[in-house]
Amino acid sequence: MKKYLYFPGCSLKGSGKAYEESFLAVCKALGMDIRELEDWNCCGATAYMSVEETKSYALAGRNLAIAEREDLDVIAPCSACYLVLNKTQKALKENTEIRRKVVNALKAGGLDYKGTVKVRHPLDVLINDVGLEKISKLIKNPVKGLKLAPYYGCQIVRPYATFDDQHDPVTMDKLMKAAGAECVTWPLKTRCCGGSLTGTVPEVGLRLAYIILKEAKKRGAGAIVTLCPLCQFNLDGYQGKIASKYESVDMPVLYFTQVLGLAMGLPGSELGIKRGIISAEAVLAGGGLR
Amino acid sequence: MTENKSKKETLPRVGFYICHCGSNIASMIDVLEVQKYAAALPGVAVSREYKYMCSDPGQEMIAKDIKEHKLERLVVAACSPNLHEETFRKAAAKGGLNPFFFQMVNIREHAAWVHEDKKSATEKAKDLARAAIARVRFHKSLDKKRVAVDPNVLVVGGGIAGIHAALTLANAGKKVTLVEREATIGGHMAAFDKTFPTLDCAACILTPKMSAVKSHPNITLWTYSEVSKVEGYVGNYKVTVTRKPRFVKEDLCVGCMECIDACVFKEPKFKDKFNQGLGKRKPVYIDFPQATPKVVLVDPETCIQLKTGKCKQPCAAACDRKAFDFNQKAETKELQVGAIVLSTGFKTYDVARSPQYGYGRYPGVYTALEVERLVNASGPTSGEVVLRDGTHPKAVGIIHCVGSRDAKTNKWCSRVCCMYSLKLAHLIKEHSGAEVYNFYIDMRAPGKAYEEFYDKLLGEGVHFIRGRVDEVTDWAMTPEEEGKLVLRVEDTLAGFVRRIPVDMVVLSTGLEPQPDAQEVRRRFNIGCGSEGFFQERHPKLAPVNTFTDGIYIAGACQAPRDIPDTVAQAGAAAAEALSLIDAGFVELEPNTSHIVEEECSGCKTCVPLCPYSAITFDEAKKKATINEVLCKGCGVCAAACPSGSIRQNLFEDDEIFSEIEGVLAK
Numbered sequence: 001m002k003k004y005l006y007f008p009g010c011s012l013k014g015s016g017k018a019y020e021e022s023f024l025a026v027c028k029a030l031g032m033d034i035r036e037l038e039d040w041n042c043c044g045a046t047a048y049m050s051v052e053e054t055k056s057y058a059l060a061g062r063n064l065a066i067a068e069r070e071d072l073d074v075i076a077p078c079s080a081c082y083l084v085l086n087k088t089q090k091a092l093k094e095n096t097e098i099r100r101k102v103v104n105a106l107k108a109g110g111l112d113y114k115g116t117v118k119v120r121h122p123l124d125v126l127i128n129d130v131g132l133e134k135i136s137k138l139i140k141n142p143v144k145g146l147k148l149a150p151y152y153g154c155q156i157v158r159p160y161a162t163f164d165d166q167h168d169p170v171t172m173d174k175l176m177k178a179a180g181a182e183c184v185t186w187p188l189k190t191r192c193c194g195g196s197l198t199g200t201v202p203e204v205g206l207r208l209a210y211i212i213l214k215e216a217k218k219r220g221a222g223a224i225v226t227l228c229p230l231c232q233f234n235l236d237g238y239q240g241k242i243a244s245k246y247e248s249v250d251m252p253v254l255y256f257t258q259v260l261g262l263a264m265g266l267p268g269s270e271l272g273i274k275r276g277i278i279s280a281e282a283v284l285a286g287g288g289l290r
Numbered sequence: 291m292t293e294n295k296s297k298k299e300t301l302p303r304v305g306f307y308i309c310h311c312g313s314n315i316a317s318m319i320d321v322l323e324v325q326k327y328a329a330a331l332p333g334v335a336v337s338r339e340y341k342y343m344c345s346d347p348g349q350e351m352i353a354k355d356i357k358e359h360k361l362e363r364l365v366v367a368a369c370s371p372n373l374h375e376e377t378f379r380k381a382a383a384k385g386g387l388n389p390f391f392f393q394m395v396n397i398r399e400h401a402a403w404v405h406e407d408k409k410s411a412t413e414k415a416k417d418l419a420r421a422a423i424a425r426v427r428f429h430k431s432l433d434k435k436r437v438a439v440d441p442n443v444l445v446v447g448g449g450i451a452g453i454h455a456a457l458t459l460a461n462a463g464k465k466v467t468l469v470e471r472e473a474t475i476g477g478h479m480a481a482f483d484k485t486f487p488t489l490d491c492a493a494c495i496l497t498p499k500m501s502a503v504k505s506h507p508n509i510t511l512w513t514y515s516e517v518s519k520v521e522g523y524v525g526n527y528k529v530t531v532t533r534k535p536r537f538v539k540e541d542l543c544v545g546c547m548e549c550i551d552a553c554v555f556k557e558p559k560f561k562d563k564f565n566q567g568l569g570k571r572k573p574v575y576i577d578f579p580q581a582t583p584k585v586v587l588v589d590p591e592t593c594i595q596l597k598t599g600k601c602k603q604p605c606a607a608a609c610d611r612k613a614f615d616f617n618q619k620a621e622t623k624e625l626q627v628g629a630i631v632l633s634t635g636f637k638t639y640d641v642a643r644s645p646q647y648g649y650g651r652y653p654g655v656y657t658a659l660e661v662e663r664l665v666n667a668s669g670p671t672s673g674e675v676v677l678r679d680g681t682h683p684k685a686v687g688i689i690h691c692v693g694s695r696d697a698k699t700n701k702w703c704s705r706v707c708c709m710y711s712l713k714l715a716h717l718i719k720e721h722s723g724a725e726v727y728n729f730y731i732d733m734r735a736p737g738k739a740y741e742e743f744y745d746k747l748l749g750e751g752v753h754f755i756r757g758r759v760d761e762v763t764d765w766a767m768t769p770e771e772e773g774k775l776v777l778r779v780e781d782t783l784a785g786f787v788r789r790i791p792v793d794m795v796v797l798s799t800g801l802e803p804q805p806d807a808q809e810v811r812r813r814f815n816i817g818c819g820s821e822g823f824f825q826e827r828h829p830k831l832a833p834v835n836t837f838t839d840g841i842y843i844a845g846a847c848q849a850p851r852d853i854p855d856t857v858a859q860a861g862a863a864a865a866e867a868l869s870l871i872d873a874g875f876v877e878l879e880p881n882t883s884h885i886v887e888e889e890c891s892g893c894k895t896c897v898p899l900c901p902y903s904a905i906t907f908d909e910a911k912k913k914a915t916i917n918e919v920l921c922k923g924c925g926v927c928a929a930a931c932p933s934g935s936i937r938q939n940l941f942e943d944d945e946i947f948s949e950i951e952g953v954l955a956k
Contacts (some may be wrong), residue, residue: 167761168645185651187763215765 002129003033004120005067005074009043009081015237016078016229018272022257023077023122025270029138029261030130037067037074043081046155047196053091054098058105060088064119065111073118075125077257079155079228085119086160121156122257123171123227124163132178140265142180146283148259149184149221150176151212151235153228157190166190172256176225179263184219188212193231198238209234210242213249222283223252225259236277252280301333302362302391302427305355306419309343309368311398318402320412324367327416331423335359344374349381356385363387363426367395367419390432390880390940393422417953424952428944432880437919439525440628441871444469446517449477450853451633451845451860453499458864459631460508464871467625468503469531470513474581475500477635481564481659483666483673485853486713487743493580493668500582512623513583520630520814521903523920524840525876529625535618536587537596538574542613545584549574552608554601560592562670566660569670574605578668588616629840629867632824633860634810636846639693639700639799647689647797648762653678654775655762655795658710665717675722675794683724683793687777688715689759690730694800702821704800704850708734711798712744715752718796727753727790729779737854755790757782762795801850814841824848834863839876842866881923881940887913889935896927896936 012020027034040063048056064085067074076082092099093115106113126135150172157166164171169190173183193212197205213235216224226232236253243249253276261271262284273280306328310316321339329337336359340348343366355361364387366378371394379389397415405411441464445456448470456468468475479485480500482492503509512533519530538549550572558570564577573593576586588596588605595601595616606614641649641657649655654677656664663669664676676682688711694704708730715726733754735744748754757779766772767789774791781788803822804810811818816836817825824843827835834842842863845856870876892912897905904920905927907913916927916936928938 165645168651187648187761187765211767 001031001033003035003072004125005037005070005072006034007037007040007043007063007067007074007076007081007085007119009040009076009078011078011080011229011233015233016255018275019077019229019232019255019257022255022261022271025266026257026261026264029264029266030126030135032130034075037063039066043076043078043084045080046084049084049087054101056084057088057091057098058102060084061092061102061106061113062109062111064088064115064117065106065113067117068112068114071116073120073125075120075122077122077227078230079153080230082119082121083155083160086162089115089117089119090160121163121227123156123175126175126260127171128163132174135175135260136178139179139263141263143259143263143284144180146181146259147184147220147222148176148181148225148254149186149216149219149223150189150256151193151216151224151226151231152189153193153226153231154190154195156227172225172227175256175260179260181225181259181263184216184221186215186219188215193228193234194238195230195234198234202241205234206238206242206245209238210246210249213239213242213251214246217249217251221251223254223280225254225256227256239278250278252276252278252283254280303335303360304333304363304365304423304426305352305359305361306331306334306337306423307343307348307352307364307366307368308337308339308397308415308419309348309366310339310341311369311402312341315368315398315402318405318408318411319397319415320408323412324397324415324419328365328367328419328423331420333363333427334423335361343368344377349377349384352378352381353385356382356387361385361387362391363429364392365395365419365422365426366392367397367415367422369398370396388431391426391429393426393429395419395422420955421949421952424955425945425949428942428948429940430942432939434877434880435918436875436877437523437525438875439871439873440527440626441465442467442625442627443629443631443867443871444517444527444529444625444627445631445633447477447633447635447845447847448472448475448503448511448513449633449635449845449856450479450496450499451635451847451856451863452477452631453496453503454857454860455631455633455844455864455867456509457499457502457506458861459867460506462864462868463508464868465508465510467510467512467531467627469515469517470511471516472577473514473536473585473587474577474583475503475511475513476578476580476582478659479853480578480580481566481666482662483669484713484717486709487737487739489713489716497580497582500580504582511583514587515623517813518622523902524838525628525870526919527627527630527840529627529630531623531625533621533623535620536585537590537593537614537616537618538586538588539613539615539618540583540585542611543585543609544611545576545581545586547576547586548608549586549605549614550576552604554594554604560589565663565670566657568660568663588614629842629870630814631842631844631860631863631867632810632814632816632836632847633844633863634804634807634847636801636850637804639704639802641692641797641799643699644692644797646761647692647759647795648764648775649797652762652764652775652795654683654793655797658707658714658796658798661714661718661796665714665721673721675718675724677794681793682722683718685725685727685774685790685792686715686718686722686794686796687727687729687759687762687775687790687792688796688798689762689777690728690798691758692797692799693802695731700800700802700821702800702850703734705734706850706852707798707800709737709740709743709852711796712747712752714796714798716747716750719750719752724794725753727755727777727792729755729757729759729777731756731758737852755779755781755783755788757788766791801846804847807847814838816841816843834859834866840867840870878919879923881938882918882921883916883923883925883928883936883938884918885914885916886935886937887911889933890914891933891935893932895930895932899926899930901926 044056044059194205194208325339515533561567562569562571590596667673844860844863928936
């Protein structure tokens with residue numbers, strides 16, 4: 001099987017620890033050869049680009065240059081990292097002036113950037129490299145009775161729709177159905193979760209998160225399943241504030257890798273199930289899972 | 291003018307003429323300098339400049355000089371030979387010179403228009419002039435060949451364009467074969483209820499023309515048929531047509547439709563393509579009551595007899611004319627025609643490419659073509675606007691520009707959507723009383739009486755919101771939105787985002803090339819634009835001609851267009867075909883290749899290379915032979931021949947080498 005590098009970014013080492021745990025556990029169970037990128041640094045997130053464009057590309061480009069030392073695809077599970085790394089690749093390809101500056105900066109650090117590395121998302125790798133057929137064979141414990149609202153967030157499909165549809169992405173739906181879950185049909189798959197506004201302009205950010213949670217509940221979902229650490233953080237972590245401002249929704253927000261891991265028969269303890277602020281125990285128990 | 295008499299008398303006497311083209315050439319090239327330069331070149335007897343060489347005085351000057359100065363060769367430095375080569379050949383002939391003792395130099399498109407430095411552009415013009423003067427002395431006297439034109443015409447595609455072209459040609463006394471892929475002619479227009487801006491009934495104006503096609507003594511109508519092969523050349527095309535089996539003998543069926551009643555399927559069960567899948571049909575069917583020819587057909591995908599061979603065939607039993615033939619096979623026919631009119635039409639944009647509008651996900655979302663059937667008195671609901679769930683809409687949103695004017699899908703404006711959206715708005719309101727909202731980017735109503743129609747709609751209380759709809763969603767933000775489809779749109783006139791709840795959404799889909807336009811284009815050896823519509827020879831001056839002589843295009847296969855423009859274009863295509871046929875002959879360019887038999891080794895290298903199948907191998911002589919009528923002068927064979935035994939007129943070795951030497955010599 002193909003080998004991969006893995007770029008965790010800050011979230012997967014902190015607030016999104018459950019994502020890292022479940023992602024790596026699933027990769028292991030699938031027999032994937034995956035290794036953390038050595039000496040990686042902050043991707044710069046989406047904010048730095050707007051402040052210092054060239055420096056932000058140099059920052060993100062350093063990770064790409066390190067990855068390029070080996071001829072392997074690099075998987076970035078965090079949506080912001082995925083977007084920033086791809087955007088950096090694109091900018092360095094299209095803007096010769098920025099490329100010259102960034103390549104020189106990296107050279108000063110002993111790195112050589114050529115623009116050959118492919119930045120991949122776990123969904124893309126699971127669907128297009130591993131394949132649903134192989135994954136389906138490893139589903140030992142299908143999560144029957146679990147009704148999920150697949151929520152993709154914005155950055156995975158905007159502005160670049162790399163492996164899924166921009167308006168109606170379906171790859172996570174396919175994986176969740178393969179895991180035995182039922183997926184609700186809803187039009188808010190890529191609607192804003194509030195992003196950083198939950199912290200900076202809470203009256204706007206909280207409302208945006210509330211809209212997602214409320215609609216998922218209205219459509220009968222037992223849990224939201226997502227692929228972005230910031231989405232998970234906003235939807236899960238702010239439910240207390242949302243309850244006091246609007247109403248209590250009580251909606252667990254899981255990573256798709258957690259659900260996939262459970263369906264593959266991995267123990268919840270290896271998948272960070274208990275790390276969620278809104279407990280998923282009850283809904284998972286309803287699906288015959290713990 | 292500069293005269294130059296003391297040059298080597300052995301060289302043919304060349305006349306050189308350079309054109310200012312107003313300021314087109316003169317603004318970037320020092321015309322006088324080039325004229326003086328050419329005057330001093332070997333063999334040049336006369337060198338002149340003139341403001342517009344293509345004008346009558348310019349041509350007269352050339353003809354007069356040829357006689358007075360006994361010119362033997364002519365070089366004109368002006369625009370592209372595509373524009374005026376023929377003009378100056380005629381000027382040469384008028385002066386008594388063989389028109390092929392002439393070479394044109396393109397210093398406008400190849401120099402003046404593509405450079406920014408006058409000095410360099412002038413030098414380039416000199417180089418090009420020098421090359422032409424060097425080559426022209428090797429030119430030979432050539433003649434154009436005349437070939438007779440077959441007076442019969444093929445029209446491909448039986449929509450309103452093909453119908454009109456076929457009738458025009460047939461009325462002029464030409465024998466026309468009209469080939470249509472579907473089982474009936476009529477095309478998209480047959481599916482429409484009313485036409486804009488007059489709101490006259492589409493069937494009422496179309497079906498008389500359909501009947502006229504069927505009954506015209508000069509028209510052979512082949513529906514359910516496709517052109518599979520085209521050979522030959524202008525005036526003499528050989529066309530192969532495949533006629534698909536209907537499993538019903540066309541000459542016996544009278545369209546009584548008793549077979550349809552008798553079918554083992556008591557109720558229609560299968561999606562009715564003519565009704566956009568909104569209605570149902572049986573395996574034996576006819577598209578619509580006025581289908582032409584009025585002959586039933588059997589669908590092999592759904593007919594039990596054709597699928598399993600195990601049906602009692604009550605349909606065949608019900609036919610007292612014994613028209614059924616379940617063993618019918620596809621038939622191949624050959625035709626000889628002089629001209630071909632292509633009117634193969636369009637397809638509508640596939641709304642699956644715009645998932646944000648929820649087609650297929652929300653049953654209340656319809657395409658415009660579906661709504662055409664829904665408001666049509668002969669449609670599946672007899673004109674009643676009733677939704678898939680059986681309810682009647684209280685509010686309807688019409689989204690313009692779906693798959694048009696969009697960098698992500700199709701960039702072009704589809705031209706008809708604004709107007710048909712207005713028409714559908716009027717009809718929906720008339721048939722259902724619903725509130726109707728139009729969501730548009732710009733209202734484009736440029737045809738005769740179109741703006742007035744828009745004005746009429748404004749007066750009817752139809753709502754117009756300027757903005758491209760972002761999405762159609764069933765996510766309700768307020769209790770009023772519950773159970774509705776909500777259109778989210780930035781109202782660019784009001785300056786804020788609006789949410790409009792409706793019960794029905796109409797997607798005004800744009801027009802696209804047919805899915806097999808590329809195959810068809812190759813089959814007929816014509817071109818396509820980058821978007822895939824058939825390419826006209828000139829966007830303004832030859833809009834129905836193609837780059838292949840004798841093949842004309844009409845209607846939406848060339849670009850999106852409405853019925854009036856389509857009919858005008860079909861008439862123009864028919865007129866072009868008539869002018870070709872009634873001339874009786876075509877003149878062929880003499881720039882063809884020929885074999886020097888004594889040098890041909892018979893290696894056959896050239897035979898498969900010819901893109902026009904003009905080369906055959908003479909087994910008796912063991913030599914290749916070129917049909918000069920089929921040869922288009924591409925030069926592939928001449929370049930490939932290992933023994934150099936293929937020569938091409940106007941591109942002989944001494945002509946090309948002297949031109950190269952000329953352009954390189956400073």
